[in-house]
Amino acid sequence: MNAPRRQHKPDAVSGRKLPKSFKDLTPTNAFNPRTFFHEMVWKALLIRRTGQHKQPSFPRLSHGQVAVTWIGHASFLVQFSDLNVLIDPNFANWLFFLKRIKRAGLRIEDLPRIDLVLLTHAHYDHFHKPSIRKLPAPKIGVMPWGMGRLARGLGFERIIELQWWESFVRGDWKVSLTPCKHWGARRLHDHDRGFGGFVLEHQGRRIFHAGDSAYFEGFKEIGEYYQPEIALLPIGAYYPDSFRNVHMGPDEAIQVFRDLKAEIMVPMHFGTFKLSFEEIDEPPRWLSELAASGGLSDRIRVLEEGVPAVF
Numbered sequence: 058m059n060a061p062r063r064q065h066k067p068d069a070v071s072g073r074k075l076p077k078s079f080k081d082l083t084p085t086n087a088f089n090p091r092t093f094f095h096e097m098v099w100k101a102l103l104i105r106r107t108g109q110h111k112q113p114s115f116p117r118l119s120h121g122q123v124a125v126t127w128i129g130h131a132s133f134l135v136q137f138s139d140l141n142v143l144i145d146p147n148f149a150n151w152l153f154f155l156k157r158i159k160r161a162g163l164r165i166e167d168l169p170r171i172d173l174v175l176l177t178h179a180h181y182d183h184f185h186k187p188s189i190r191k192l193p194a195p196k197i198g199v200m201p202w203g204m205g206r207l208a209r210g211l212g213f214e215r216i217i218e219l220q221w222w223e224s225f226v227r228g229d230w231k232v233s234l235t236p237c238k239h240w241g242a243r244r245l246h247d248h249d250r251g252f253g254g255f256v257l258e259h260q261g262r263r264i265f266h267a268g269d270s271a272y273f274e275g276f277k278e279i280g281e282y283y284q285p286e287i288a289l290l291p292i293g294a295y296y297p298d299s300f301r302n303v304h305m306g307p308d309e310a311i312q313v314f315r316d317l318k319a320e321i322m323v324p325m326h327f328g329t330f331k332l333s334f335e336e337i338d339e340p341p342r343w344l345s346e347l348a349a350s351g352g353l354s355d356r357i358r359v360l361e362e363g364v365p366a367v368f
């Protein structure tokens with residue numbers, strides 16, 4: 058399957074400075090600001106915000122069942138019979154000038170008790186302070202090294218920083234930080250902040266959230282070490298090609314899924330914020346073509362925001 062045909066090439070120009078808030082969200086500063094504004098801000102402004110906050114209908118779970126609700130972008134609610142986990146919660150309608158194109162599937166007020174919040178890295182689309190602050194407290198926050206300071210004052214009962222391959226265990230659940238190929242700085246020079254993905258193990262189930270990542274060989278190791286069963290993988294923000302140094306497209310996400318040897322893939326990080334130049338509806342379209350031609354359609358579950366899927 059070929060990559061989608063492109064109608065435009067972004068101008069790679071340098072020297073001129075973009076507003077810092079945009080830079081924080083993107084892996085490059087080598088764009089003509091006008092092109093950047095046109096692609097990420099203007100096009101998003103023209104798109105009508107779609108999607109609805111769903112009235113929550115959280116399933117009653119028995120031991121060993123897990124419910125995964127996609128909230129939108131990289132945000133998920135993962136529920137077990139006795140544990141509710143939020144990953145990268147972001148309910149914002151705007152990130153600076155970037156408009157959310159699809160509403161969050163759930164309202165913060167409608168969330169159940171939250172026991173645990175996993176934060177993959179400090180980028181604004183994943184670590185959204187106003188969202189975290191509004192979550193019911195107390196909750197435990199687990200995040201990569203160098204992020205704890207940012208998380209203070211946001212209602213966490215405990216803040217746990219992990220290095221790659223380290224785990225935090227409490228009772229009968231365990232969460233481990235996995236490596237990824239991305240970067241962690243929230244601003245320009247705070248390169249001491251970590252980044253990663255998480256494997257959550259509870260009641261015999263193993264859920265993997267990759268965070269933001271480019272394709273890299275480490276996914277094979279993660280697969281061998283943790284044998285994740287359900288893999289939440291990013292498929293958006295891959296064009297122009299330079300973005301593939303820090304993000305992946307559907308083609309690479311499928312390779313990651315194969316490398317992990319997971320059973321189910323749930324795509325994420327598309328359709329919510331326009332953080333790159335591919336058209337907003339391209340990632341899921343391309344993913345479903347690739348899934349069909351690769352014989353994976355029954356193992357790739359595209360979730361509707363706000364609707365729990367029980368596995």
Ligand SMILES: [Zn+2]
Nearest residue numbers: 178180239269
């Ligand atoms: Zn990121």
Ligand SMILES: [Zn+2]
Nearest residue numbers: 180182183269
């Ligand atoms: Zn991201």
